[in-house]
Amino acid sequence: MEWDTPIEFAPVILMFHDPDRLLSVRTAIGAANALMKEFPCDDGEEFLAAIKICLDVVKGSAEPGELRAAIIRAADEAGITAIAVLH
Incomplete structure (x- = not known):
């Protein structure tokens, strides 16, 4: 499997402390980006x-x-x- 292959799952909307900052995660690459670039801590x-x-x-x-x-x-x-969106 390659990083550019869309590996999708039901969306999860992340709401950060800033109410104007929302992020919808629904692919493996989106998850990787959210974890590495958006999460406030990286040691949990x-x-x-x-x-x-x-x-x-x-x-x-x-x-x-x-x-x-x-x-x-x-x-x-x-x-x-995290708001779990179901289809």
């Missing part, structure tokens, strides 16, 4: 687990749904509101 247990699962999804050894759940847990750990 759930954050690190989400990074690992992100790589595992790209390699094909984990399911996109696992990454979605990991993003929600990492957001909770970082104090970011």
Whole structure:
């Protein structure tokens, strides 16, 4: 699996402390970007687990749904509101 291959999951909307700052995450590359560029901390247990699962999804050894759940847990750990959108 390549980074530019769309690996999608049901969207998660991240609401940061600034009410005008929202981010919708629905792909593995979007998850990687959100984790590396947008999260306020990068040393939490759930954050690190989400990074690992992100790589595992790209390699094909984990399911996109696992990454979605990991993003929600990492957001909770970082104090970011995560709204799980279901289709």
